[in-house]
Amino acid sequence: MFVSVLFVLLVGVGVAYYEIPKLMQQEQKRELIVFACFLLIGLALALALSLNLPIPNPTAAIEFIFDPLVRLLYPG
Amino acid sequence: MGIEQGKISNRQALLLICNSILASMILISPALLTQEAGQDAWISILIAGVLGVLMGILVISLGLRFPQKNLVEYSIELLGPWLGKAVCIIFALFFLYLTAYLIDSFSALLITETKPETPIVVLNTFLIILVAYGVYLGLEVFSRVNEIIFPIFIVVFLFIFCLAVPEMDFEQLKPIFTHPPSHILWGSLILFSFYAEGAFILMLIPSLRESSGVRKIAGTVSVILTVVMLIDVVGLIALFGSQETARMAFPSFELAKTVHLGGFLERIESLVVGIWVGSVSLKIMAFYYVSVLTFAEVFNLKDYRPLVLPYAIILVVLSIIGWENTTHINIFLSRYYPLLAVTVLAGLTLLLYLVFVGRKSGNKGGKVK
Numbered sequence: 235m236f237v238s239v240l241f242v243l244l245v246g247v248g249v250a251y252y253e254i255p256k257l258m259q260q261e262q263k264r265e266l267i268v269f270a271c272f273l274l275i276g277l278a279l280a281l282a283l284s285l286n287l288p289i290p291n292p293t294a295a296i297e298f299i300f301d302p303l304v305r306l307l308y309p310g
Numbered sequence: 311m312g313i314e315q316g317k318i319s320n321r322q323a324l325l326l327i328c329n330s331i332l333a334s335m336i337l338i339s340p341a342l343l344t345q346e347a348g349q350d351a352w353i354s355i356l357i358a359g360v361l362g363v364l365m366g367i368l369v370i371s372l373g374l375r376f377p378q379k380n381l382v383e384y385s386i387e388l389l390g391p392w393l394g395k396a397v398c399i400i401f402a403l404f405f406l407y408l409t410a411y412l413i414d415s416f417s418a419l420l421i422t423e424t425k426p427e428t429p430i431v432v433l434n435t436f437l438i439i440l441v442a443y444g445v446y447l448g449l450e451v452f453s454r455v456n457e458i459i460f461p462i463f464i465v466v467f468l469f470i471f472c473l474a475v476p477e478m479d480f481e482q483l484k485p486i487f488t489h490p491p492s493h494i495l496w497g498s499l500i501l502f503s504f505y506a507e508g509a510f511i512l513m514l515i516p517s518l519r520e521s522s523g524v525r526k527i528a529g530t531v532s533v534i535l536t537v538v539m540l541i542d543v544v545g546l547i548a549l550f551g552s553q554e555t556a557r558m559a560f561p562s563f564e565l566a567k568t569v570h571l572g573g574f575l576e577r578i579e580s581l582v583v584g585i586w587v588g589s590v591s592l593k594i595m596a597f598y599y600v601s602v603l604t605f606a607e608v609f610n611l612k613d614y615r616p617l618v619l620p621y622a623i624i625l626v627v628l629s630i631i632g633w634e635n636t637t638h639i640n641i642f643l644s645r646y647y648p649l650l651a652v653t654v655l656a657g658l659t660l661l662l663y664l665v666f667v668g669r670k671s672g673n674k675g676g677k678v679k
Binding site for chain 1: 346407490492493495496605606609610611612613616617619620621622623624626627628630631632633642645646649650
């Protein structure tokens with residue numbers, strides 16, 4: 235568990251190190267903000283996965299939303 | 311004009327759409343189809359072909375109203391900044407989700423057939439690294455790679471089918487029309503959900519070199535895909551019978567396993583896996599690219615590339631947590647996914663087209679600007 239957390243953090247730092255200097259150089263503030271948001275979402279999800287925390291599952295949400303329709307339409 | 315994407319020719323676009331629909335359809339859908347419609351699956355394919363042409367005509371007639379603009383720009387123009395962006399974010403999230411399930415079914419194939427010991431995280435991560443690299447290089451690059459890979463994919467597929475013909479028994483296709491129409495129609499809905507994925511071209515129409523020639527693409531794509539799927543499913547039913555096909559996870563792959571030629575051409579399925587990995591990673595690249603590009607356009611960025619790597623991390627997590635096992639993927643794909651794809655892709659395209667038609671007739675009356 236510890237190793238995977240460390241690995242996730244290393245990947246995050248690596249991605250930030252690769253992209254941020256380029257964006258700073260070109261003074262793209264908007265890009266920087268959006269990039270940071272996506273990176274933080276990704277890292278939060280990856281950390282939650284490696285710490286075995288519950289993650290909201292989109293498949294469950296889709297199955298919940300479409301369940302009445304499937305019951306209505308699915309022939310089998 | 312949005313983000314500079316590079317230009318692709320109409321032939322590249324045609325092959326890209328064909329590959330993007332076919333890569334997963336050829337491997338996953340035969341089992342789902344025969345579960346629903348048994349030996350009548352070929353009727354579902356014909357119905358789905360007609361639906362696919364209609365979807366193609368809808369997508370292309372929407373895209374050609376704004377040949378210089380992409381989806382984000384004209385949905386903002388049609389629906390206003392907030393609603394337009396919300397619609398585009400749904401589109402982008404759908405393709406993110408689609409990419410995650412494709413990655414999952416990719417590693418499901420590798421784990422069940424060739425590498426049972428490898429953890430799923432490793433396979434997913436390596437595929438995503440490959441795909442992210444392709445997306446980083448841009449549309450032109452993976453369209454050109456696709457121009458090479460897709461013909462090889464089709465040739466290998468036909469070659470293997472020709473080798474398997476001696477063992478087929480076409481009596482297994484009888485009796486015809488034993489399944490109730492509702493099952494056959496649901497089968498065509500499953501297949502249509504794959505055709506509907508072709509709507510990703512909405513984002514790419516401004517980067518076509520001559521967008522006027524795109525009209526022919528809808529018909530051509532649908533004919534190619536329908537013919538390939540007919541060969542595939544009819545061959546599979548003739549070889550294994552419909553019940554056996556329905557039980558398999560990847561029937562087209564099992565077909566390659568049955569090929570033995572004169573004692574020296576054996577284990578040809580490795581070739582299939584190799585080609586399929588290339589083909590499906592190009593499919594994933596196309597959808598990944600469209601999804602990232604849509605997000606970049608929605609947030610008014612100058613370039614989509616900064617988003618590629620963070621996206622990859624999200625994808626790894628999503629592809630692991632999304633589905634528990636292959637049975638779950640199968641149930642999801644045969645029941646929930648068709649409705650999701652039809653609602654999001656066909657519904658979204660139809661909504662934009664209707665708003666466009668409404669605006670145009672309003673303008674003629676001189677009331678609404």
